[in-house]
Amino acid sequence: MSDQEKSRTSPARFEDYFAVFRDIIRSIYSSTNLQEVLNVVVNKTAEALEARGALLRILNLETNQFDVGAACGMAEHYIDKGPVPPEQLVQDPSELHRVKIITDIWHAPRVEYPQHAWDQGIRMMLDVPMAIENEMRGLIRVYLSEPRSFSEDELDFMVTVAEQCACIIERVRLAENQEAHITHLATQMEKMSSLGRMAAGVAHEINNPLAGILLFSSNMKKKVEPGSSLEKGLEIIIRETQRCKTIIQGLLEFARDKPPRKKMTTINRVISTALGVVGNEFYLRHVTLEQHLAGKMPSTLLDENQIEQVLINLLLNALQAVQDYGRVSITSRVDPDGKRIEVEVADNGCGISAENVKKIFEPFYTTRSDGTGLGLAVSYGIIKNHQGEIRVFSKLGEGTRFVIDFPIVSAASEGKEEA
Numbered sequence: 001m002s003d004q005e006k007s008r009t010s011p012a013r014f015e016d017y018f019a020v021f022r023d024i025i026r027s028i029y030s031s032t033n034l035q036e037v038l039n040v041v042v043n044k045t046a047e048a049l050e051a052r053g054a055l056l057r058i059l060n061l062e063t064n065q066f067d068v069g070a071a072c073g074m075a076e077h078y079i080d081k082g083p084v085p086p087e088q089l090v091q092d093p094s095e096l097h098r099v100k101i102i103t104d105i106w107h108a109p110r111v112e113y114p115q116h117a118w119d120q121g122i123r124m125m126l127d128v129p130m131a132i133e134n135e136m137r138g139l140i141r142v143y144l145s146e147p148r149s150f151s152e153d154e155l156d157f158m159v160t161v162a163e164q165c166a167c168i169i170e171r172v173r174l175a176e177n178q179e180a181h182i183t184h185l186a187t188q189m190e191k192m193s194s195l196g197r198m199a200a201g202v203a204h205e206i207n208n209p210l211a212g213i214l215l216f217s218s219n220m221k222k223k224v225e226p227g228s229s230l231e232k233g234l235e236i237i238i239r240e241t242q243r244c245k246t247i248i249q250g251l252l253e254f255a256r257d258k259p260p261r262k263k264m265t266t267i268n269r270v271i272s273t274a275l276g277v278v279g280n281e282f283y284l285r286h287v288t289l290e291q292h293l294a295g296k297m298p299s300t301l302l303d304e305n306q307i308e309q310v311l312i313n314l315l316l317n318a319l320q321a322v323q324d325y326g327r328v329s330i331t332s333r334v335d336p337d338g339k340r341i342e343v344e345v346a347d348n349g350c351g352i353s354a355e356n357v358k359k360i361f362e363p364f365y366t367t368r369s370d371g372t373g374l375g376l377a378v379s380y381g382i383i384k385n386h387q388g389e390i391r392v393f394s395k396l397g398e399g400t401r402f403v404i405d406f407p408i409v410s411a412a413s414e415g416k417e418e419a
Ligand SMILES: Nc1ncnc2c1ncn2[C@@H]1O[C@H](COP(=O)(O)OP(=O)(O)O)[C@@H](O)[C@H]1O
Pocket: 313, 317, 318, 321, 347, 349, 350, 351, 352, 360, 365, 366, 367, 368, 370, 371, 372, 373, 374, 375, 376, 377, 400
């Protein structure tokens, strides 16, 4: 047999492979649950190779060891293994994209418990690496009950599928992390809401005396000699009192527990109103404001005032983050299945460090000398009230993207009349 003939795989066999590959991709593409994805990958791989069982190890990003992520077809005690260090799985970068065939399980250094395997009827193993670029992210070990030969095509195919799976696993892992982050924020916000109610009470009390201070100091300023030290002192009192009022106003806004007053409208309309409010500030700072609004935008139930407030917050934050002549864009889109709306505010400003990104939704977190740190905390609450989500993607020195998405809700489905 020539080499070429040896490395060819029969079309029927390939059709089976493709069918399994399609199944894997189909079932894991839409999943957001990591464990579910790992189970499908391991089961389908064993099925495709008519193997006795398979075990998937996945890189634990915290310990840098490969933990068992999922397994099938093998006795519990065999798969119930601890983590292994990367050195044990890859000795050489050339192994990252090649299947390792283990025919002599008694003498292969990477087989830890040959006796166990032998007792389970295992006579051959394949180690299929799951690498993304040049980094090993996981490994599928396939256990076969009799030695078999594999063509180069088959081995290449296994690596390709495994690499695709690695990418999807990475995506799901990211999504899960983000979800954990959001859940953490939600708990944080629950705690803050009781504190907020308390603060609102205090804010109310302080608001009136502040108005009095402002009124009397402004009147006094009119009566003192222009340029005198007394006038300067009064100016400071007025300025600082005004600052207190802004903070109190923000605090009252934050603690406001009003249910949204929703009506049927389109997000594009709300975006236009918000742009009308902030447009001039962008113009004065020579910051380009790009709009990419979806041409066909369905109506949905929204509290126009509240959503406008969120958009103004995001746009002003973006404006504050960019230099003069910077660039900010606002985009609206409907997701392909027509169930959700997405609005994105992106800038090419200073960006936020990974450390600080965790804090930006916390009330009073601000890095600006004149900030209140309430804009995003209020926005978070409003979006939550619309059953939506707000996410942030940022890179220090490159820019920030805030993405809000909410479900399209009709007046009927909320049991309300269109206002
Ligand atoms: N687009 C952005 N680019 C960079 N940093 C941002 C952006 N948006 C928000 N931030 C950070 O989040 C902090 C909190 O924002 P916010 O809650 O609106 O309060 P404030 O604007 O009063 O500071 C800001 O002080 C800033 O550090």
